[in-house]
Amino acid sequence: MANTPDTPGTPGPSTKRTTREAFRAGIRSVLPLAIGVLPFGMVYGTAVVESSISNWVGGLASSIILAGAAQLALVDLIDDNAPWTVAVGTALVINARFLMYSAALMPSFSEYPRRWRIPMAMLITDQTAVTSLLYNETDDDPNRRRLFYLGVGVALWVSWVAGTWIGIVLGASLSSGFQLEFAVPLMFLALLVPSIRDRSSLVAAIVGAAVTLIARDVPFNTGLLIGAMCGIAAGMLSGATSSASSASAASAASAASAASGEGAVVDESEQ
Amino acid sequence: MSALSMVILAALGSLVIRSALVTVLAGVTIGPRIGRGLRLVAPSVLAGLVAQTLLIQESLGESTGGSTGEPVGELLFRSLGSWHVAAAMAALVAWRTRSIAITLAVGMAAVWLLELVT
Numbered sequence: 399m400a401n402t403p404d405t406p407g408t409p410g411p412s413t414k415r416t417t418r419e420a421f422r423a424g425i426r427s428v429l430p431l432a433i434g435v436l437p438f439g440m441v442y443g444t445a446v447v448e449s450s451i452s453n454w455v456g457g458l459a460s461s462i463i464l465a466g467a468a469q470l471a472l473v474d475l476i477d478d479n480a481p482w483t484v485a486v487g488t489a490l491v492i493n494a495r496f497l498m499y500s501a502a503l504m505p506s507f508s509e510y511p512r513r514w515r516i517p518m519a520m521l522i523t524d525q526t527a528v529t530s531l532l533y534n535e536t537d538d539d540p541n542r543r544r545l546f547y548l549g550v551g552v553a554l555w556v557s558w559v560a561g562t563w564i565g566i567v568l569g570a571s572l573s574s575g576f577q578l579e580f581a582v583p584l585m586f587l588a589l590l591v592p593s594i595r596d597r598s599s600l601v602a603a604i605v606g607a608a609v610t611l612i613a614r615d616v617p618f619n620t621g622l623l624i625g626a627m628c629g630i631a632a633g634m635l636s637g638a639t640s641s642a643s644s645a646s647a648a649s650a651a652s653a654a655s656a657a658s659g660e661g662a663v664v665d666e667s668e669q
Numbered sequence: 670m671s672a673l674s675m676v677i678l679a680a681l682g683s684l685v686i687r688s689a690l691v692t693v694l695a696g697v698t699i700g701p702r703i704g705r706g707l708r709l710v711a712p713s714v715l716a717g718l719v720a721q722t723l724l725i726q727e728s729l730g731e732s733t734g735g736s737t738g739e740p741v742g743e744l745l746f747r748s749l750g751s752w753h754v755a756a757a758m759a760a761l762v763a764w765r766t767r768s769i770a771i772t773l774a775v776g777m778a779a780v781w782l783l784e785l786v787t
Contacts, residue, residue: 429770430768430769430770430773431769431773433773434769434773450672451672452672455672455673455676458673458676459676459679459680462676462677462680463676463679463680463683464683465683467718467722468679468683472675472676472679476672476675482670482674482675482678485675485679486675486678486679486682489679489682489683490679490682490683490686493682493683493686493687494686495710495714496683496686496687497686497687497689497690498707498710498714499710499711499714500686500687500688500689500690500691501690501707501710502707502708502710502711503691504690504691504694504695504697504699505699505704507691507695508691508695508696508697512692512695515688515691515692515695516684516688516691516692518691519684519687519688519691519692520684520687520688522687524711524714524715524718527711528711528715531711575784576781577777577780577781577784580752580755580776580777580780581773581777582722583718583719583722583723583752583756584755584756584759584772584773584776584777584780585773586715586718586719586722587719587723587756587759587760587763587772587776588759588763588769588772588773588776589711589715589769590711590712590715590716590718590719590763591760591763591764591767591772592763592767592769593711593712593715594712598705598709599708599709599712600712602709602712602713602716603712603713603715603716604716605713606712606713606714606715606716606717606720607716607717607719607720608720609717610716610717610720610721611720611721611724611725614721614725614744615744621717621721622714622717622718622721625713625716625717625720626710626713626714626717627713628713629709629712629713629714629716629717630706630709630710630713633706633709633712633713634702634705634706634709637705
């Protein structure tokens with residue numbers, strides 16, 4: 399039986415159209431973050447120019463490491479002539495949080511063809527993980543999930559690399575009056591707030607932040623990792639002891655979200 | 670070791686970190702308990718990153734600590750100022766609107782304005 403392209407329900411063009419739409423939806427939904435990544439990239443690019451590392455090596459790092467905090471530490475440590483084990487080790491400890499993100503993304507990654515998994519994992523960042531985990535709660539279709547993730551990841555990669563090179567080219571002429579550095583905590587904050595949806599996530603965030611601050615002097619930048627693990631443990635404990643109140647907090651958050659206007663990234667429908 | 674080799678090593682290591690679980694454990698069913706824990710990864714990691722980047726700043730100390738993995742300068746709390754106020758405003762907007770775009774716009778506008786008037 400011949401497949402007519404326009405017959406509703408046939409695979410092919412219509413599926414392609416929806417997946418293409420998912421890719422575009424990914425780019426659209428991450429656009430504000432991609433714009434926010436630009437100044438972060440510029441801050442990093444400026445750090446490269448001010449260091450002893452050649453511009454092209456610093457720029458290459460953005461294309462293949464794709465992790466702002468780790469790259470800033472790496473450039474800093476290379477510039478200080480730290481041993482390579484310390485420089486690379488510190489960058490990897492900072493990136494160890496990606497292991498946790500990949501665990502959270504794993505259920506949806508398992509639905510994707512095997513050949514896609516490694517290239518897609520290369521794009522895991524704070525922004526891709528949070529944006530796609532939120533999207534995955536609203537869409538069960540593996541194809542659309544994958545294309546959405548790719549849209550998000552590619553847009554952020556382009557923005558990060560572009561921001562880096564703008565920073566490298568403009569370098570010292572970027573005035574500190576622009577407060578570009580503030581874009582870094584601001585972006586993490588903009589991601590954090592929508593990810594707090596109930597009591598246990600609030601406890602996880604408070605404990606995570608507090609322990610990270612307390613453990614700030616722990617060598618090799620492991621404070622963040624220790625803080626994150628304590629935050630998750632505390633959140634799980636609080637969830638176990640008060641599932642009833644957490645459910646009511648979630649419904650309150652859901653009501654607040656429903657009342658909020660356009661542009662909301664979070665869909666609370668699952669709660 | 671050259672800077673280029675260190676960048677390549679860090680990239681390879683990061684790839685292993687990012688892809689290890691999704692390739693090795695793909696298809697493994699996750700229990701509800703672990704699933705709950707995984708949902709808490711984003712809030713706890715992001716809160717730690719906010720705390721680190723907003724509240725802490727490295728003092729411009731002498732470069733002595735590189736070889737031991739210690740921070741190069743001393744890690745101090747940032748003195749209270751426009752960053753804190755702008756971040757508080759952005760957090761309030763994020764909570765009310767749950768929109769990343771509006772949060773980023775308000776936060777940057779606030780920090781610029783506060784820097785102008787102070």
